[in-house]
Amino acid sequence: MGGRRKIGSVLFNAAIFIVLEIAALSMLGNSSATQQFFITKGVHGAIAKVWGGAEDIRYYFNLKQANEALFRENFELSRQLDVFMAEARNARKDSLTRSYATDSDYEYRPADIIKMSRNTQHNYIILSQGSDDGVEPQSGIITRNGVIGIVDAVSKHYAYAISFMNTSFSLSARLGREGAVGPLVWDGKTTDGALLREIPLQNRFEPGDTVFTSGHSSIFPPDIPVGITGGSRIVNGATYEIEVRLLQDFSSVRYVTLVNNKGRKEMEALEKGGAE
Secondary structure, three states, X not given: OHHHHHHHHHHHHHHHHHHHHHHHHHHHHOOOHHHHHHHHXXXXXXXXXXXXXXXXXXXXXXXXXXXXXXXXXXXXXXXXXXXXXXXXXXXXXXXXXXXXXXXXXXXXXXXXXXXXXXXXXXXXXXXXXXXXXXXOOOOEEEEOOEEEEEEEEEOOXXXXXXXXXXXXXXXXXXXXXXXXXXXXXEOOOOOOEEEEEEEEOOOOOOOOOEEEEOOOOOOOOOOOEEEEEEEEEEEOOXXXXXXXXXXXXXXXXXXXXXXXXXXXXXXXXXXXXXXX
């Protein structure tokens, strides 16, 4: 009998609970205007969060497209500025001493970095453009802030390049606009450090001077600013080795410009014939 009473009590309590739940749901369904307001507010809040998340996702992808469009626009503005500067330089020079590296000697095209190593002594770059896009081996890779690397090989849709952050890479650079020329190499340690070597002791310079591409190259145009001088030391009692802080920090580079010297192959053929 005791067991039956216990079971009956459980069933009775369960029945009361079910009745109360039904009553509560009924009250919610027929609640006052105030209750309906808070219920509706909660539902709208949940919907707003979902819509807000969707808008955030849409904004993210639109921002990426906007950044790419801005890069293309900046690229075109940079090209126009390069033309103006080249014309201004050449206007100041006598026609007999005019620099070979005029704007018409180079072709430029924008490119995207899709992969770039930074943690080895022989870093490389993969670009999202290849031979189908007009990319050729030995094209230079630059930004408005310096030299990034050189294209080494191409496939139809991609290009493989040697990064400036590679111990085998050397760039002919000039100390100031009219100073001495020497090889600029990566310091092997940081993403914005380099060393300008073989600068004769008679040359004078100060920390904070700008280092430019020299133009003594069949790949890179002259007068691209690449870095700022820092400390220095004398090597073997004969030349300076100067620390240079690169203007382009390789930890953040993504969009670049490919530059191709239209006369490079002819120059290299001439050099090869002369050497023979």
